[in-house]
Amino acid sequence: MGTSRRRRWRPPPLNAWPLEFRFAWGTSPNPLFARTRHWLRGELPRRFPCVASSVGGGAPSLAYAGPVEGLSHVLPFLEERRGPAGRTPLRVAGRIRWTSLAARRNLPPVDLLAVGCTARRAARLPTRASLVLPFRLHLVVPLAPDPAVVRQRVSRKDRQQFARQQRALDWRLETATTRADFDDFYERFHLPTMRRRHGEATRSLDRESAYHCVLSRGELFFVTQRGERVAGMLCRWGPGRRTLTLRLAGVLDGAEEHYRSGVLMAVYLLIQEWAALRHVTSLDLSGCEPFLSKGIFQFKRKLHPVVTRPADHFAGKRLWLQVQRDSPEVRDFLVANPVIAEDDAGGLEAVYFFDRERPARLDYRWQGTGLSRRRLIELDAFLADLPAGAAGRGARFTGSASSVSAS
Structure with a gap:
């Protein structure tokens, strides 16, 4: 499993500050943003x-x-x-x-x-x-320092399937930090996957916001299959680096073969273990609509997350x-x-x-x-x-x- 050096956060360039503000306005748990938006967009x-x-x-x-x-x-x-x-x-x-x-x-x-x-x-x-x-809703997985304990939250069937596929396909987790790595993920993994899943209804964080507002305060992961990158996930740290939130995901070219192989579930499981070893207390699988028929809810339910209201x-x-x-x-x-x-x-x-x-x-x-x-x-x-x-x-x-x- 790949390693990651702890990067010191650096202020974004001046031209990225509007992106930072817009991102915080839409996603920050800071009461200054959350309560103000609640009043301006909800009560007023x-x-x-x-x-x-x-x-x-x-x-x-x-x-x-x-x-x-x-x-x-x-x-x-x-x-x-x-x-x-x-x-x-x-x-x-x-x-x-x-x-x-x-x-x-x-x-x-x-x-x-x-x-x-x-x-x-x-x-x-x-x-x-x-x-x-x-x-x-948000789906949050509590973590423990012992990866074996973390694995027990996943159903036995999914654990066994993951272990078989990992041995057969040599899945490994690696982290990446460069702009070239990010652009490759966004263009070849994330966008094709979103288009395949949502078609004309595709919505996602724009490229520059994802780079300046997420990667600069987060981690970019890839899962390799026999040495080739086939899936990726862009995540953002919460306050104190105690929570890691999954923000953008994708498989190479959005290809159906990678869905069939189970590598998307492997991304979640490998990141869980990576985060647990670094004493992260929770993995936020991000949000979804409040319907049990939502496909992504049923997929993430296999990880036994706790359903919570967003912060x-x-x-x-x-x-x-x-x-x-x-x-x-x-x-x-x-x-x-x-x-x-x-x-x-x-x-x-x-x-x-x-x-x-x-x-x-x-x-x-x-x-x-x-x-x-x-x-x-x-x-x-x-x-x-x-x-x-x-x-x-x-x-x-x-x-x-x-x-x-x-x-």
């Missing part, structure tokens, strides 16, 4: 972007209203899960007042409405046919999810997408939907993630007295058809 605004999305063919119509982060985090995921794959959704963009959301006036005529807001505002929204979710401005944000109309397609969507929701005590629980014709999707597992419990919601009771059939008849939403960006 009286009007928010509102984007309705439909594809026809009986698929549920969706809408997101709230801070712009939801246009890149929440709405694309709901559209992806709604399907059908390959069909471009028609988006209608407008703005909506908070008072209208709270009083349920002039809402977009959709089947399912998601509203991003602060926890205080979420508590004022109706409870009928709705749940309150954390806006975003940055997302900590105070919530996602209010309400069903506005009942239909077979809406029920299919809810059953196929169990969520992580707030419980009555303010903790987090796994929530699954079901009815007589649709069994709960318990194959989307939640165990080993620190969630308080599993709760099953029967849809006949949850959706009682809602209008039936496709949404949109006789309702109005002021906006314009467009391709909306969250930039």
Whole structure:
């Protein structure tokens, strides 16, 4: 396993300070940034972007209203899960007042409405046919100085598969520090992987921000296979170098063969051991949306992380999810997408939907993630007295058809 000399942090060049500020504004746990952004973007605004999305063919119509982060985090995921794959959704963009959301006036005529807001505002929204979710989650693996203890957090099946593949393919971890190494990782590993996974919906940290704001305060890892670099991960240190946060990942050329080999899991396991040997106390696997059907959640769940709220401005944000109309397609969507929701005590629980014709999707597992419990919601009771059939008849939403960006 490769070694890494402890690098002394150096101030970025003057032309990178705007990048540093923008990165801190979006990700810093420092209360100066987190609380200020929480107030300016969450509590202060009286009007928010509102984007309705439909594809026809009986698929549920969706809408997101709230801070712009939801246009890149929440709405694309709901559209992806709604399907059908390959069909471009028609988006209608407008703005909506908070008072209208709270009083349920002039809402977009959709089947399912998601509203991003602060926890205080979420508590004022109706409870009928709705749940309150954390806006975003982080998955954090506690570490111990003994790598053997760290390995025990991983399932036996995954440990055995990793050991077999490591012996067969000679996987090794190495660290890198140069600009050339970074550019190679970003161009040949990270970007192709993002394009393969997300297509036109790809979002990522731009190259210069990743270099000046992450690598300058972090580590760049590669996993080699018989001497060739085939996967990589860019990470950033937290305060005191006690937490290492995984920021950008990728496999060589985004190639399917590297996914099949299991080398992406090897990156996580090897970095875990590297960090444990250096007395790092936790490995932050980064964030994801609060849905058990999220592929990256199920992948990272194998490492048995603890589900936590983020330490940055997302900590105070919530996602209010309400069903506005009942239909077979809406029920299919809810059953196929169990969520992580707030419980009555303010903790987090796994929530699954079901009815007589649709069994709960318990194959989307939640165990080993620190969630308080599993709760099953029967849809006949949850959706009682809602209008039936496709949404949109006789309702109005002021906006314009467009391709909306969250930039």
